[in-house]
Amino acid sequence: QLQLQESGPGLVKPSETLSLTCTVSGGSISNSRYFWGWIRQPPGKGLEWIGTIYYTGTTDYNPSLKSRVNISVDTSKNQIFLRVTSATAADTAVYYCARSLLDEYQLPSSGIAVPGPSLIDYWGQGTLVAVSS
């Protein structure tokens, strides 16, 4: 049974860096069929995709967050990591770690098929991070 467990500080001060870890058990992050990533949900609001990573280290980010976000992976520990710099109150949210199935996409310019993340089939339970002084 696959399990994703988020961990990290529940309170971050404004302008500091929000850092979270997702530990995967019951499956390998190095499985080539899957991508891994982060989604967040501000209290009482909807879901916002933050970004995904492949076990090789290839990443994709939400353009609205790209300048402040970094997702990394440690395959030896079966963990992925999220860093959000210059945190503000707008970053207060429940942060979910998630697994995505791999799908193929055609590059618009060349028509070459490349792998990319698709739907999310497993979610962690989520962890609330508040940004406040």
Next chain:
Amino acid sequence: EIVMTQSPATLSVSPGETVTLSCRASQSVTRKLAWYQQKPGQAPRLLISGASTRATGIPARFSGSGSGTEFTLTISSLQSEDFAVYYCQQYNNWPPMYTFGQGTKLDIK
């Protein structure tokens, strides 16, 4: 960015009824559309992928349809455990960029 719009925002229904939730994409996503259910204090759960394929363990009373820009999720014979928030999500972008609808909340009438 592909914008996903769900309607209605809230739906009040009685157990046993059948409901249809709508999701519209700002441009075609072919059939790369998923539906998720989220109960209070829980993570979302995958219900439907590829617009109409039920995920493992999802009851047959949940059905999805549509393609291109218009999609629906139908829940027949509503059970008490179905009252939750439902989100649609498209995964047809390159470069990858997930976008979710704003959600439809199913309330008990």
